[in-house]
């Protein structure tokens with residue numbers, strides 16, 4: 001059991017307090033404050049370059065922040081290596097470009113972290129992997145290599161692979177934006193199922209506003225490195241308060 005699992009009495013699953021990040025001179029995230037409840041499903045949207053990916057990459061330590069606090073399930077994130085390992089173990093991430101290991105089969109991709117990071121016996125890791133591959137509806141692809149699969153199938157492998165670590169939190173960074181239109185639905189369906197099961201804290205950067213309307217408990221709009229507006233989906237889409245949100249929605253909903 002990891003530190004994150006042990007400290008599950010924390011009030012929020014994720015808390016960002018006045019979090020700031022710079023890339024060199026460029027102030028990319030400005031005083032971000034965010035509190036995510038356990039089991040909450042959040043969609044993050046906003047124009048290109050507004051800092052959405054950077055924010056979620058800070059939460060699982062793919063990026064370092066320079067000022068303010070990031071607390072995940074009671075653990076304050078530092079750049080200490082041990083701390084980073086814990087976060088990698090308990091925070092799953094699904095990327096735009098799948099990030100599967102091309103030289104490993106689907107099954108091996110799913111078993112790698114449970115065996116090497118969580119020290120699970122191979123047989124147990126494989127059984128768990130097969131369960132999750134069933135859940136994302138591709139158990140028949142287990143012995144293929146990523147390059148033999150469609151983009152939608154690869155992304156479903158990436159989701160299964162994250163779930164095999166039994167994470168407390170799942171972060172999705174534009175999981176459908178590299179997919180052909182006909183494959184978007186198959187990935188969104190898997191994500192909707194995961195959200196409907198409840199219990200999993202989900203932060204999803206996406207331009208799929210239908211997904212936001214269907215599953216989000218809260219939608220967050222970012223612009224120029226700041227959280228400009230947040231609300232439950234019905235209010236967010238029907239009654240956006242800030243003119244930048246109104247402009248963004250009018251542009252994105254035209255498409």
Ligand SMILES: Nc1ncnc2c1ncn2[C@@H]1O[C@H](COP(=O)(O)OP(=O)(O)OP(=O)(O)O)[C@@H](O)[C@H]1O
Pocket residue numbers: 023026028046047048049050051052053054055
């Ligand atoms: N490694 C980096 N070094 C310097 N600048 C970066 C780096 N990564 C991102 N940026 C810049 O930081 C800003 C925010 O980028 P980020 O990818 O977080 O935005 P985003 O809202 O996710 O955009 P998109 O929707 O296009 O993916 C952009 O201006 C980007 O060019």
